[in-house]
Amino acid sequence: MDKRHEKLRIPYRKEGESLDYESDAKVEALQEINGELIRVGNVDIRETTQSTLVLENPKIRIQTNIGDTLKLRSQQDLSSFIRRRHAVTRILNAESAIPSLINYFEPLTCPHPQYLQPEPTDSDLDAYNRYDKDGELSFSLNRQQRDAFSKLWSYGPLSLLQGPPGTGKTSFIASFIHYALSQGAQSILLASQSHEAVNNAAEKVIELCQHSNLPLDVVRFGAEGMVSEKLHPYHSSSILQNYRDLFRSEMRVRISAMNRNLGLPNKFVERWFDIEYQLKRLNREIERLTTKLNKNEISEANNNPLIARINQRLERFKKIASEKFGLSCHG
Structure with missing residues (x-):
């Protein structure tokens, strides 16, 4: 237990695929205690590795003996569960788009095709x-x-x-x-x-x-690292990035207009803007993901989704550096 920051570090093994939450995801740890599933802490995604789970503000009731089980649930998971529960309830109450939907799964009451x-x-x-x-x-x-x-x-x-x-x-x-x-x-x-x-x-x-x-x-949704190369331009994050780029291009014009009061060369201001809002931002993201990858004490094969995200950002960095600045990047 890290008393200064109220963090608990737990060696763990996960069933199924490795953890692949975004760094800003809100994830809570749940544990069944006396027949009740309760929240026992929040997961620190930035410090958690593939071998050590880091919990913030852990509850005193948490059980951390060998063999004890924790369930992780992100805010997105919870929202998805609530939506699915509402959908199933609507179907059972005959309130779905097809009111008699449930009857199609009953051999004795299955309606004739329309x-x-x-x-x-x-x-x-x-x-x-x-x-x-x-x-x-x-x-x-x-x-x-x-x-x-x-x-x-x-x-x-x-x-x-x-x-x-x-x-x-x-x-x-x-x-x-x-x-x-x-x-x-x-x-x-x-x-x-x-x-x-x-x-x-x-x-x-x-x-x-x-x-x-x-x-x-x-629009392709899902884990970014699981999307094929041909579909990357259609992934939700890429589409959002295009809108951000459009916004930044408009901001670039505004900053150039403000530069008249500063008296700096327009070329210098435009170049600074491109570096700050494109290359520097991508570089920070690459460094963050690389640090997360280096902390993981598991085989490279289990880090495929994380590696794919790093490679995608590296390719974007190289493309921008080449097309906008005429720079050739290696490594």
Whole structure:
């Protein structure tokens, strides 16, 4: 126990993936004591490593014997849990967008499918044929996939598609989403338990939309380190960064205007602004993440998400340094 700062350092082992919270995340530690799950402290994310858990203001009731279990819950986790609980309650109370949704999971009360819209024609689905550089057909929805596509599109409001690995589900999903967009769909949520599955399907949707010149707005949510390189520009953090860059570019103009009273060379002020608000900010973030990585006393393989975040910021640093300042960065 660090009495000066009221911090408790606990050697620990985590089941599943390594911790990957953002440095400013609010995470609380919970423990079941006498049958009740209570908060026993707040996690200091900046000081916590992959082998030592650091708790701020730990409760005196906390149990830290070998084998004792702690549950970590971020504010985001709690918000997600509350939203899911409200959603399930609405479904059970028949208040969901589909009031009878729960009946579709009861064999004895399952409603008949509703006819929603005409089936796509074979000509419509031929639009998803792909050809190699020699003009040979490399991909096409087969008859079974076309029949499934038609049923899912024409009947609802709930559908289930099942298929073993290697049967083209990712290409099917991408084609289905593209077709829905081409028919006027406004909002589509693509979700999976696997980051890789979302990455693959989203990349194919983007490819299809680019090939057919269909406008598309994509926002990729999830852990930044788990997002594929092709989807980095579409990640929520990248989109927010673009807005920040726009704001800073406008601020740059304002600072240049204020410089008239200072009498400094405009080129100098503009260069200072770019360094301070772009390179210096990124450098601080890289140093913070690198320090966090160096504190982790585990194998590099378990630090993949953290390493990916560092590499992404390094690439952005090099790109800005090269494009704005003509500098070549190594290492």
